[in-house]
Structure formats: structure tokens, C-alpha cells
Amino acid sequence: LLVARAGLGTINHTFLSWYYMKSMGLEPIGIVMNGFEGKDVSERTNPLIIGELTGLKPLEIPKVEGLILPSEYRNLLAELVGF
């Protein structure tokens, strides 16, 4: 599971990490865009572009206060990793 930042600059890092995982024989089961706020254009378009580059549809996880993710997103994450 590749967890990436949601904001500006993440396309390059996410793609290169995904590429290296695959090169090393690891098959990524999903990509999480973490800390999503949707404030700027890059945040809103990053998932689409990363999806096109990798063939994986990134799961956007919003920025939350504290350490506990709302159950809605915990469920989506569990689904993504197959639990």
C-alpha cells in the first residue's frame, strides 16, 4: 500500500515510488492520498493523473484532527487492502 501526500508535488514522488515498488517485484495493492483538503487545483487533479499513470484509483483520505480516522474512511481503507 503506497501512502502519498495529497498536495502539490506528489505526482512525481508517487509515480517514482510506485515504479520502484514494481521494479523490485512488489505489486502495489493501492494508493492512498493522505491529508486531502481539496483546497487547490493540484489536490483535486492529482488523483486522476496518478490513476492514469499507475492504473490504480487513489483513495483520498482527508486531513483530520487527532489520530483516529472516521469509521467511513477506516472502512474504505479496509476494503482497499482486502480486510
Add this chain to the structure above:
Amino acid sequence: LLVARAGLGTINHTFLSWYYMKSMGLEPIGIVMNGFEGKDVSERTNPLIIGELTGLKPLEIPKVEGLILPSEYRNLLAELVGF
């Protein structure tokens, strides 16, 4: 020629970019660590670690005021790229 930031966080980005260049059939002729200030431990140890990972000895270019690099560093860059 791969130009990277000198500071904290650059090892991962530089290595992955170097790896991808090679994967795409581009042979990097050198690595430049740009904006070197040498202030923290990571800046001082990054070139060594990146050198070990890539087999290329990074050229450290200091942070300068303005757009013109001192001739000493222009010469080192020219040497690096074979001019």
C-alpha cells in the same frame, strides 16, 4: 545531469529519479546537490549516501545570492558535464 536539493528528504527523491533515468535508458552523467548550506547533518551526509547508492559523486553547489554562480562552481559544473 540530475539536479537535486541538498537538504533533508533528498536521498529518496534523488535515488528514485536516478533509478528511473537508468530504467528509461538514460545514463546520468552526474548529480548536483543544489543550494548546499551544510547547516544540518543530513546536508553533510547526503552526498556520501547518494554516492554510495548511485556510484556517482555528487557535486555540491552552495546557495548563492542572485542568479550568477561564482566561476569556481561554474568551472566544476562544466568539468562534470564534460565541457
